[in-house]
Amino acid sequence: MLRDAVRSLAEAKIAPHAAAVDEEARFPREALDALTANDLHAVHVPEEYGGAGADALATVIVIEEVARVCASSSLIPAVNKLGSLPVILSGSEALKKKYMAPLAKGEAMFSYCLSEPDAGSDAAGMKTRAVRDGDFWVLNGVKRWITNAGESEFYTVMAVTDPEKRSKGISAFVVEKSDPGVSFGAPEKKLGIKGSPTREVYLDNVRIPADRMIGEEGTGFATAMKTLDHTRITIAAQALGIAQGALDYAKGYVKERKQFGKPIADFQGVQFMLADMAMKIEAARQLTYAAAAKSERNDSDLTFQGAAAKCFASDVAMEVTTDAVQLLGGYGYTRDYPVERMMRDAKITQIYEGTNQVQRIVMARNLP
Numbered sequence: 402m403l404r405d406a407v408r409s410l411a412e413a414k415i416a417p418h419a420a421a422v423d424e425e426a427r428f429p430r431e432a433l434d435a436l437t438a439n440d441l442h443a444v445h446v447p448e449e450y451g452g453a454g455a456d457a458l459a460t461v462i463v464i465e466e467v468a469r470v471c472a473s474s475s476l477i478p479a480v481n482k483l484g485s486l487p488v489i490l491s492g493s494e495a496l497k498k499k500y501m502a503p504l505a506k507g508e509a510m511f512s513y514c515l516s517e518p519d520a521g522s523d524a525a526g527m528k529t530r531a532v533r534d535g536d537f538w539v540l541n542g543v544k545r546w547i548t549n550a551g552e553s554e555f556y557t558v559m560a561v562t563d564p565e566k567r568s569k570g571i572s573a574f575v576v577e578k579s580d581p582g583v584s585f586g587a588p589e590k591k592l593g594i595k596g597s598p599t600r601e602v603y604l605d606n607v608r609i610p611a612d613r614m615i616g617e618e619g620t621g622f623a624t625a626m627k628t629l630d631h632t633r634i635t636i637a638a639q640a641l642g643i644a645q646g647a648l649d650y651a652k653g654y655v656k657e658r659k660q661f662g663k664p665i666a667d668f669q670g671v672q673f674m675l676a677d678m679a680m681k682i683e684a685a686r687q688l689t690y691a692a693a694a695k696s697e698r699n700d701s702d703l704t705f706q707g708a709a710a711k712c713f714a715s716d717v718a719m720e721v722t723t724d725a726v727q728l729l730g731g732y733g734y735t736r737d738y739p740v741e742r743m744m745r746d747a748k749i750t751q752i753y754e755g756t757n758q759v760q761r762i763v764m765a766r767n768l769p
């Protein structure tokens with residue numbers, strides 16, 4: 402029922418704008434409005450904080466169905482979870498009450514600020530500093546590649562509170578867009594997910610009350626990594642949705658397109674490609690849903706499963722979207738058809754929330 406409801410909404414209210422959002426590289430406002438009106442913009446927020454209380458699998462299905470028509474728009478529910486999960490996992494009761502209610506109501510979005518210009522895969526090498534000043538912390542630094550920066554009201558920011566201790570000297574904070582000293586860089590000009598703004602976040606003597614720290618001092622990096630264990634599954638879902646959208650489009654096209662006097666779907670060479678695409682998608686779906694169940698139960702092998710789901714599903718999305726372009730021939734290579742957008746959008750799923758090389762490092766360190 403949830404899938405049917407989200408699919409209908411996505412096809413009616415999000416799909417019609419997907420090409421323009423990409424072409425104009427603009428924020429998918431129509432998608433945000435439609436998702437918010439149907440309480441699908443941040444489904445993961447627990448009911449006790451005013452949210453829809455969707456479990457990890459339901460959240461995955463929402464993201465998958467939105468990504469099937471518009472990958473940029475699927476980053477609204479996905480990044481709302483990424484940005485706010487540190488607070489849900491490690492924040493005080495007061496922080497949860499304060500920040501989850503506006504998120505659940507659709508009054509505010511949440512972004513996640515881990516990466517920096519010189520600290521990507523080696524996130525613990527970050528330089529952003531937080532220095533204690535009485536009942537306040539003062540933050541200085543640059544966060545890079547922040548999804549939905551400028552659109553979000555709230556930001557989970559990881560910053561160094563003790564430079565001697567590397568990852569154990571990093572703490573997490575909630576920073577608000579309206580805090581004096583917060584500003585944003587120009588939107589990055591990207592290959593894909595062009596509707597999702599990616600900008601730098603500048604922190605210039607941002608003075609915030611001490612109770613905005615998420616969890617204990619020095620636990621920010623652990624919280625950031627624990628968050629990714631759960632949210633990599635949402636990127637797997639995004640990849641899955643993009644791949645399914647490409648397969649669905651190609652499936653329809655090959656029945657219509659005629660060469661050598663018959664639909665190209667009649668050629669076994671084309672059929673074998675479609676079979677492989679569907680097989681890979683189904684394998685990615687099973688792995689992703691199993692990982693979502695593990696996320697919900699907080700199983701001990703979640704770190705491996707989350708990395709495996711993200712890595713596998715994103716590699717599948719890249720292969721399947723590339724094959725979809727192939728099945729449309731020259732037409733697939735043009736912006737008159739959606740599959741080239743899907744191929745460009747798929748690429749990012751192999752890069753963010755840790756590149757797929759990093760996922761393989763994570764898996765190797767946590768072999769089942």
Ligand SMILES: Cc1cc2nc3c(=O)[nH]c(=O)nc-3n(C[C@H](O)[C@H](O)[C@H](O)COP(=O)(O)OP(=O)(O)OC[C@H]3O[C@@H](n4cnc5c(N)ncnc54)[C@H](O)[C@@H]3O)c2cc1C
Nearest residue numbers: 513514515516521522546547548599752753754755756758
């Ligand atoms: C569109 C977009 C949105 C993003 N959104 C966010 C966000 O909202 N919040 C956030 O905090 N970050 C975000 N990111 C950042 C993203 O997570 C990083 O780009 C990613 O982790 C890689 O870091 P990097 O770009 O610095 O690449 P690098 O770390 O410089 O890596 C370059 C290459 O080296 C490889 N490499 C590095 N180390 C190793 C190793 N030990 N072994 C093998 N290979 C290695 C990488 O896999 C990669 O192929 C986003 C990025 C993009 C492009």
